[in-house]
Amino acid sequence: MPKTYSNPVFPYRRSPDQDGGGAHHPVVIVGAGLVGLAAAVDLAQRGVATVVLDDDETVSFGSRAICFSKRTLEICDRLGVGRPMLDKGITWNVGRVFFGERQVYDFDLLPERGHQFPAFVNLQQYYAEEWLVRRAEETGLVDLRWKNRVTAVEAHDEGVTLQVETPDGPYPLACDWLLAADGAKSFVRTALGLDFKGQIFQDRFLIADVVMKADFPTERWFWFDPPFHKGQSALLHKQPDDVWRIDLQLGWDADPNEEKKPEKVIPRLKAMLGEEAEFDLEWISVYTFQCRRLDRFRHGRVLFVGDAAHQVSPFGARGGNGGLQDTDNLCWKLAYVLQGAAPESLLDSYDAERVPATDENILNSTRSTDFITPKNAASRAFRDAVLELSESQAFARSWVNSGRLSKPAVLSGSALNSTAGAGAALPDAPLLKAGEAAWLLPQLGEGFTLMIYGGEGLDTIALSDDRVPIRTLRITSAQEPTIGDALVDADGLVAERLDLAPGQWLLVRPDQHIAARGDSVDLERVRAARDRALGKTTEAPQTARLAG
């Protein structure tokens, strides 16, 4: 059915591991989807070789996750695929909400200037995956094995053993660490007998991707109870290649197999788009959803990421975006553990940081679902009351919930933080690099970064010779004299967004989250903050800002 995209076929290749000899690898990733591929690229950029097993031989079939958030684009930029995602993706900032016949509310996600990436782009998941495959191959450290299906998993204290089925028959594989990125129906999770608990929603939704030339603006349109689809909700969203995502609520009683038939889908779409609308069906899917997660994402030597660890409703685009924050959080930790530069217990912080972040995603997407699908007469009364009021009463617009869109997690309670004001992902900002326009985040690199605001001060070069080096990044304000190719905060947005005054510093983790901040640089305090972020110190963290 898809006309705008043909899935590439990645050929099965026989691995020498299949010739016996008890193959053993430091890291095996199960699942070459968005999240598994991102993990492979992230680890490769840190010098860690991986074997990636996937039971298929191509990328995602159908557009699936289409909304990639600003934070995801920043992560993907670090992985080398952010630019093409931005270039190909459809940038949108405006959302409109309709109730019945009328628009009741609109919003602008990023009215602020001075950001490299927009709040969201819409892009079919297969593009992101295809570029990640290419990037993974480029690194030379990712052994991608298509048509390799895991059929047995055995977890031990010191590693994991797998049985893998291929077109040439089965072979055994062993690893020190296993990343389970094998999706919502994770085989690894099932094989280990782990509970996946949460809430199932009694509702069905139809996704119809259609190809059409239409002059709707590049906005997210959401209808509650529209005239063309009475009593239900509808969503219209633009993707690249003239593909439009249409999402129609069907109710629990709808028959998923019937609803997928073109003779059933086309009249529904014509009711929405108009009798005269010309479109081709690109991809149809009927889905139900659940909000649930594993109790823990780390199970000894097995680490769960993405949908294998947690599932949310699609409202808010928190599935794929949440999954990429998982790998962003995990990969640098795993790399340091593998290098012997951090204790194994650092990986427990993956759990401690991503479980609350996941709960936030589940909470938000559950609340959206409850608003979109009222469960009883009272909740419908309140939902409709909010929508009717929102047209004339500005206050009510903030109560309208058609999905609270994914924002990066703030790891405020993390034991890896050394000071108050730590935990957030570093906001991006424009600056001048050797006189040329540049962005802050790409200056950070893959390791720890000490960001000092103000050109003068202590020599920090010794930090770059540590076992886990800390690179220094000096940013000068526009008022200071420029030294060499220093970074200049020409617009003052670095100081403003990062809340930095001259002389103050930030220690930034490899995943671009802030680990500590202080008033004047002291090498031992910076080192102590790094060591805490590496899970090496266990004494109670300081809760105040470090005062020099």
Next chain:
Amino acid sequence: MAKLKTDPRIADPDGLYEAIIEAHRDLGEAEGQKLDAKLILLLANHIGDAEVVREALAIARDTTEAGPETA
């Protein structure tokens, strides 16, 4: 400490009561429920302190017994 004021504060309770009931006249059950919901939302926003609304909610819930269909 309780923030919700529960001492009598309305000068003419009978008049306000009548106005509330009157507003429901000619409305079916669903519309009446929606009217009440709007009233709650408007007042909650006016109060502007979620803690006060939560206290009111707790009293309302605690003094309401579950009916046979929910018991």
